[in-house]
Amino acid sequence: MNSKKIVITGGPGTGKSSLINELVKRGYTCLEEISRQVILDAQKEGIDQLFLSNPLLFSELLLKGRQQQFEDANIHTAETIFFDRGVHDVIAYMDFIGDTYPQHFIDACENLVYDSVFILKPWEAIYTSDNERYESFEQALQIHDHLLNTYSRYNYNLIDIPFDTIENRADYILKALQM
Template identity: 25%
Template sequence: MKRYILTGTPGSGKTSLLHALKRQGYSVVEEAATDIITLEHGRGNLEPWRRANFIDMITSLQKMRQIEASMFPDESQIYDRSPICTLALSRYLGYPPSDCLLEELERIERENIYQRQVFFLEHLGFCQPTEARKITFEESLLFEKIHAETYASLGYNLIKVAPEAISQRVHRIINWMNNG
């Protein structure tokens, strides 16, 4: 099975692109961080990223989703972010990587979980705040840089996906997966 990562700065269109790929019949795995933030907001914690276990909560959900998705008979899967993104988030927030995150990074490397080619969506020139996304455009550019550096430092190759219409981005990604 081929597992592709779709990543990029917050607000780069990952979720919209992921949903478009799903409509095309591709197996997709949703992002974990947004779901953790939404869950914590529901519990009254408006800044869950300040909690000591925030990174571990994301990592655990990512691992659970990846293991569940491995049971599907799909030839390929597309993941909205990965534990490598969680490492980038940890670095962005100034947290040392937790044992939970380090163990998961070791597991995905040892088991060769993800393709080494990663679809990296370039920013759209703005970042729209949401309930889960409280980051400015300027902050998102720093986060984008940390993401790119983190993936490169772990030996992943970024396939940059330029900002264009979703249909064009979908076509480029499908083309690359079929011919790459």
Template identity: 25%
Template sequence: MSDRFVLLSGCSGGGKSALLEELARRGHAVVEEPGRRIVQEELAAGGSALPWLDLAAFARRAVAVALADRRRMADRPGPVFFDRGLIDAASALEASGGEPVVAALAAAHRYNRKVFLTPPWPEIYAGDAQRRHGFDAALAEYARLETTYAMLGYETVVLPKVPVSQRADFLLARLAE
């Protein structure tokens, strides 16, 4: 299963969601970012498991959602592309002062050995109702994730800063190597 599960990670606001939409348009199975779904649910319900209110609670929910996403996609044939996933959530939980779970979860739930990172791209970065942190926080997150994936033995592939269709072509070509 792990070879079929492909992670898109990297800098917040770096174009992961647009790339995921392009991959879906091309007929690939995709899983939207757990964090964005959680923020939408929490805002709608007046909840507090939000990264700017209670990062640890938010990250714990993101871990649970990411695990559920993996289970939901287990029988799906072919590659499945995840906008973030379990390792990003576990890394956020540790960074928030929560439980040290990255190594254990990553060992039990592997993804494809190639992880595709969207680099910091200030020209396209934009905050919104669900992304309230600034670009400096996005840069810190990127550095943390880059270190985490290397520590876990993943090969990180930095996506080029090109139009989304070319990014998808690049990703699919590198995945096929």
């Protein structure tokens, strides 16, 4: 079955994971963000912030994981699959730090096409940092701009999710998708 692939993206601390959890609670198939696991695995190896110490390796691991999620979605039986971030987020973050990346990053963004992309703006009222989220709110704003630019570069019309309760944000997405 060819499932509809829907990305929910946004900078750090915008409520993506809470929104994904709400969709899961409602019975939708969602693929969770993998960066936290990459970070935790690196920390077990004694690397406090892999993205800061080796951004290309960190991004390679994310890209590989997100490509695998995309491929897994191609054989999934759910009609619609929600992704907590897409492959394009990898390039947006690399652009944010001003680092270069190999051609296969660009190829992945050109070849793996999502059906819709929803974006959450930075929301200072809910923003918190933690052991895996080191960015400041000001950096979250900059990352948001890079996400907008990256997805637009690959011809996506991002759908902005308004500030609201988690339940209402989920309703907004489902209504936009006519689900």
